[in-house]
Amino acid sequence: MPEEIFVVEDITKIYRTGEVEVHALRNASATLYEGEMAVMLGPSGSGKSTFLNIIGGLDTATSGRVMFRGLDLTGFSQHQLTLFRRDRVGFVFQFYNLIPSLTARENVALVTEISRNPLKPEEALELVGLGARIDHFPAQLSGGEQQRVAIARAIAKRPEVLLCDEPTGALDSKTGVLVLEALSTINEELGTTTAVITHNAGIRQMAHRVFYFADGTVSRVVVNKKRLEPAQIEW
């Protein structure tokens, strides 16, 4: 059995907007293992993003506990969370979130400049198959290319975990496959623990394990007997 990387126990997240309270998560628990590829499925509003944000140190839980390699994230200060994100976590978002005024290489450099043992931006871009586009601005890249720059940016710091929130959500199937292939390569070659949120049930086939979200909790975890290559996935 591989080692546990995240142990999430009974986390609840309540958003208060004025009078209204929204329970984004209710007593959700889950464990992620070193080097695994986890896919998170579930209807919109079921709390997937909130879960990912909390384990990635972007947000804090209202109650419950998040352990990362024996460290209790729930007790972290803002500064500790910043360092946690800087040194250990890579994020990929649905809308790429590149800085429009920086080129592909510079967007990656944004991260490598503040990491301890980063890849070279060129190497990271090479890994996602964008070696030829390093001096392009986001506006000069297609959606899939932009998302691959975002992945290169996320992996360039050699993160311990890679958290992706609907990375293919804005892409067509063909470019979506390229992005998934990039994620799969990184998971296999660098052994980075990867969690991918998706709407697309087909993608679950490339996971080691699939987490099903409903009403703010993890309702089911399924281990995939037979994994598919990204190219084989039906959209």
Place this chain on the structure above:
Amino acid sequence: MKALDIKLTRDLKRLWAQSLAVALVMACGVATLILAIGSYRSLDETRSAYYERYRFAHLFATATRAPRHLLRRIEQIPGVARADARVVEHVILDIPGMAEPASGLAVSLPRDLTGTLNRLYMRAGRLPEPDRPGEAVIGANFAKAHGFRAGSTLHAVVAGKRRRLTVVGLAMSPEFIYALGPGDLVPDDKRFGIIWMSETELEALADQKSSFNSLSIALLPGTNAEPVLAGIDETLKPYGGTGAYARKDQFSHAFLDGELTQLSAMARIIPPVFLLVSAFLINMILSRLIALEREQIGLMKALGYGSWTVAWHYLKLVMLIAIVGILIGFAAGTWLGQGMTRIYAQFFSFPFLIFAGGVDVYAISAGISIASAVAGAVKALWGVISLPPAVAMQPPAPPVYRGSFAARLGITRLFSQLTVMAIRYLSRWPVRSFVTTLGVSFAVALLVVAMFASGSINHMVETIFYQSDRQDATITFADAKGPDALLSVRQMPGVMRVEAFRTLSVRITHGQLSRRLAITGKPHDAALSRVLDLGLKPVRLPENGVAVSERVATLLELKPGDLVEVELLEAGRGKVQVPVTDVIQSYLGLVVFMRIEELNRLAGLGPRVSGAHISADASQIGALYDVIKSTPALSSIALQTKSREKFREIIEKNIMISTVVYTILAVIIAFGVVYNSARIQFSERARELASLRVLGFSRAEVSRVLLLEMLVMVVLAQPLGWAIGYGITWSVVEELASDQFRIPFVVERSTLAIASLIVLAAAALSALLVHRRVNRLDLIRALKTRE
């Protein structure tokens, strides 16, 4: 370069026009601060150094004729370090090649110069030799105006005696940094000069052998002047002493004080306006930028950049704008400062006057500007710091619009939907709309303040030269004469009308308040030099009572009907209680009028005249001048036309310069504010406007939404700007008012109109630039951007 810094430079490139507009506004603040503080410093420090090195006296006194041995008694008054006695005489000068007579002041130079006060700074040449009569040192500015050098000659009528003088040296004195000829409003170096002669010679000419009529005193450090002044008064009383006074009442010193007050007022009013506006603009630009880059900020935080690092990134942008502004401000401030020193050179006579900004002045200006830029940025930066990384991943909720008051009244139904959009927008951002309006109104106010001067001065010239003092010349006798002196004046060539006057030193007391000044006796039907009330209607002087100028009324808290005590300080020292009958108009000096017969009765020496105002036939003016130059009984001559021309020449040029400078400043503010507001509105609403275009509205209609909002704010800014301008002008007038000089508070309607026109033009220009952006609006792109 770091990736974040690359982003910074690219952001700056994209926002260059807006950033430059802000930097320019800030530069105005820096420049005016450097100008005001630097000029203040230059003037103040140069004056102090000059005083120090050339031993400018602390106290002054005049007498008619006091024996020299009194000096020893005066030196024994506790606190007196040194007392110098001199002879000072008004003289008429006849200069080769100049038709009109000039006036001068002849000052004696002591035989023994060791330790004397009011020493001369010698520009060239040497001092007169006591045993060589006719040698004189003349004022350097006067010499320059006439091209005099050592060896030049001129004629002077000194105490009734015409003398040929040979120039042996050119000099300046701390006593006469600012010197005005009789009847003049500004220094005229051609028609007024100082002449220093040896004591021996001047004493003889002025019939002051072994006596003096002018006293200068240096005090020991830390001495209270009041008891010393009283002691001097006591000592000089039997010899026609007219009251000792301190530096603050010394003409040249007081005028410089006035200038310094003006500069410090300027430093307190003008730069803060610019820095305030630039802080506001920075807030506007930065808030907008941060709203646009919400997701990027969240992303940077998600990537592991600390909140302060991200905030610092945006603060750097602000700093860069501020630094550009500061550098432009440094250059402009230095240039303006040097210009100011050149203007000073026309008015003041300093051995040296350089614009000495000083490193600290630049450092202070830069520090204040950076501080105000940071203050402007703080709120937006706090937004950056407090933005949680996760929330930043989501787009902001659309702003909440509320039904306005107007909507509830149903007024909005009267307008088209586009107009309603514009109105809603204004009420959606009330603070921003108000501050934008305020910013534009500052531009209007600045122009009002800048241009009021020309209106006021025209009014002043009109009042002084055409309403009040309508004589062609004023002559003063060496000493008070009997009525037959007027007869000889009447017989001078071309003289058409002669109007006598009598001037005496008095102390006027009202309750606790008291003031030493000159009272003037005039005929009750004076028609040349008229007495005018505050509404500029002629006043008939009362048989019993005095008319006082507004300034005197303020100083002594007088209103018509109050009783004042008038005590003569010379000629018989009579004392009477008389009522104040009128408060009258006067811009120059402390003026009190009385009927000449009454004044003479009080003086008790029979009918006497000090001088006369005359009107003359212009065709015979040359002959008249010739007679005046050679009439021994005269001690000074004032020529109204010449005074007016010189005044116009100097003031108009300087007002022209300051109007141009202020107009540039105002246009920068107006442009900076309007352009930035419009750009930001445009950026916030690009999507909305693009949607309108897609719905089929024309470019003009879409622009109208944007421009209507600007128009409402710019129009509202006009009356507000007039009001602020009025307020500032009023306080400037109050601040500047001194005992020597008062500018009338006149803001003409045309000034308001021109100020508004200039600001509207600047606003229109910036609107035009933004309108061009609406025309180029890329519909697809605007609709696609996620925001």
